[in-house]
Amino acid sequence: MKTNERLKASNLRVTKARIRILDILEARGMPMAHTEILNLAQDIDRVTLYRVLDSLVAASLVHKVQGTDGTWRFCAHEDDGQTCPGGHAHFLCEKCGQMFCLTDQKIPHFELPNAFTVSHKQVLILGLCDACHHT
Amino acid sequence: MKTNERLKASNLRVTKARIRILDILEARGMPMAHTEILNLAQDIDRVTLYRVLDSLVAASLVHKVQGTDGTWRFCAHEDDGQTCPGGHAHFLCEKCGQMFCLTDQKIPHFELPNAFTVSHKQVLILGLCDACHHT
DNA sequence: TTAAGTGCAAAATCTTTGCAAATGT
DNA sequence: ACATTTGCAAAGATTTTGCACTTAA
Numbered sequence A, B: 001m002k003t004n005e006r007l008k009a010s011n012l013r014v015t016k017a018r019i020r021i022l023d024i025l026e027a028r029g030m031p032m033a034h035t036e037i038l039n040l041a042q043d044i045d046r047v048t049l050y051r052v053l054d055s056l057v058a059a060s061l062v063h064k065v066q067g068t069d070g071t072w073r074f075c076a077h078e079d080d081g082q083t084c085p086g087g088h089a090h091f092l093c094e095k096c097g098q099m100f101c102l103t104d105q106k107i108p109h110f111e112l113p114n115a116f117t118v119s120h121k122q123v124l125i126l127g128l129c130d131a132c133h134h135t
Numbered sequence C: 001t002t003a004a005g006t007g008c009a010a011a012a013t014c015t016t017t018g019c020a021a022a023t024g025t
Numbered sequence D: 001a002c003a004t005t006t007g008c009a010a011a012g013a014t015t016t017t018g019c020a021c022t023t024a025a
Helices: A002-011 A016-028 A034-040 A045-060 B004-008 B016-028 B034-040 B046-058
Strands: A062-066 A072-076 A088-093 A099-106 A117-128 B061-068 B072-076 B088-093 B100-104 B115-126
Touching: A002 A016, A002 A062, A016 A034, A016 A045, A016 A072, A016 B034, A034 A045, A034 B115, A045 A062, A045 A072, A045 B100, A062 A117, B004 B100, B016 B034, B034 B046, B034 B072, B046 B061, B061 B115
Parallel strands: A088 A117, B088 B115
Antiparallel strands: A062 A072, A088 A099, A117 B115, B061 B072, B088 B100
């Protein structure tokens, strides 16, 4: 489905900024930090980016994950439930700061005490990615 | 082992602030946010708290985990490897913001692509804790 | 005594809010 | 036309840095 159609289908107005950002996220295919996105969309205001990301997350077109480096990463996901964040683990490279989706590594079940209710699970693995390993 | 002895054993100077904060963390037994700690140690400067936590983490007397609410939690752990953060999952209550150690839920093994190297793994589960469930 | 740690003030970041102008439907 | 969205400026919040003073060894 095309970007503008996906926006429309989610009851979001089709604006330049939203198309731009959703396209960037989709092209990247892995979680991106606010700053990374901003670098690729320098014509868009910082504040606008915050708000666009909010609206995309609210519309479930984008999902956010957080690494131990303290920054949120935003990841576009198709609705097939197979891509991000479909219950898989994420890897954060401590050198280049890039985050990867480990789509084949599903998050397992965990036993919780008493009457705890689960709304979300997140697995984050830290280390060095392939590329950084060779430098 | 006593707090001051543990500091000394880690080559850290035994200061009022460090004893105070390590004691607070140990008494709590679960991950605490910067603000939570500050509330219990109001005589200690914000900045000092940042620095003390840094030194404790560097000395491996304290470990930090991060929730999807964007704030770091610090958790003291005994060296028996059984308590926080000994490779177990964490639960963050979305209502009260409290984090719990799920000490009996070990983090399983995950398969990584190619030459990725792992230095750390973190599992975070979100939802409602027992107490908040009843309110 | 002297190297490390602390507290205060101030800078640097990062995120949110308010409002007028621009844009989508 | 009318409600949303955007961009700018400015407020808030959080974390870091600089530096003189204090404290542990």
